[in-house]
Amino acid sequence: MSEDKIKIKGENGGLMLGFPNDMPFSEIMEELSKKLDSGTGFFLRGTLVRVPRDYFSKEELAEVQELFRTHGLICRLAKPEPAVPLAPASERVQPADEAPRDATDAPELQRMLIIDKTLRGGQAVETEGSVIVFGNVNPGAQITAGGSVDVRGTCRGVVHAGAAGDSTAFIIADHLMPTQIRIANYVARSPDEPEDSGKAERAYVRDGQIVIEPIER
Secondary structure, three states: OOOOOOEEEEEOOEEEEEOOOOOOHHHHHHHHHHHHHHOOOOOOOOOEEEEOOOOOOHHHHHHHHHHHHHOOOEEEEOOOOOOOOOOOHHHOOOOHHHOOOOHHHOOOOOOEEEEOOOEOOOOEEEEOOEEEEOOOEOOOOEEEEOOOEEEEEEEOOEEEEOOOOOOOOOEEEEEEOOOEEEEOOEEEOOOOOOOOOOOEEEEEEEOOEEEEEEEOO
16 A cells, blocks of 8 residues: 555544545455554554545445455445435435444444644643544653554654553554553553664553554554
8 A cells, every 4th residue: 555545534533535546446455455454553443434435336335345344344435515405305315325234233433533633742632432643742742542542653752542441452653652651551661772663563462561563554
């Protein structure tokens, strides 16, 4: 991918995907599958993901939605731009992607806070859900999340994931060099001389301690 090709931006508590016009559907599916199967946090479980309207055929959209569903995510079409008055209620047709489903068929929509800027020293963020930051987390900044944290930049601040006790939460950053990280009740800090692997890194709990490993974005 790919992140150079498949664009991601925050939208209304979820993520909006954008694709180049010349990207074959087979390549889109292959790259999305790789990211979802890798477990790198490209999408956090329970996230609402929207795709452009009129980009996929009906059959292709069904494949994309099923791919996300099997990974515990919710995929919908982007909301249409209001252009004409609504037809009378008796004449309206409900879009397929908004059709009601049995509660057991769909994952619970996870509350996600999307931050489209760098968090500077002295700024603090607290949420019951997960957090994705499109920017850096500078020294002196702090994030406290009930879910996982994904930083699309350098993390040098204090980050607490799984703050309500969820030890399955994780922290990902393009450059993970925090002052301190916490996952549930576990605490760790960066080494005095961290090695630069050139890859993004993920922190998670394994065997009763926080471990940090490089991952592919």
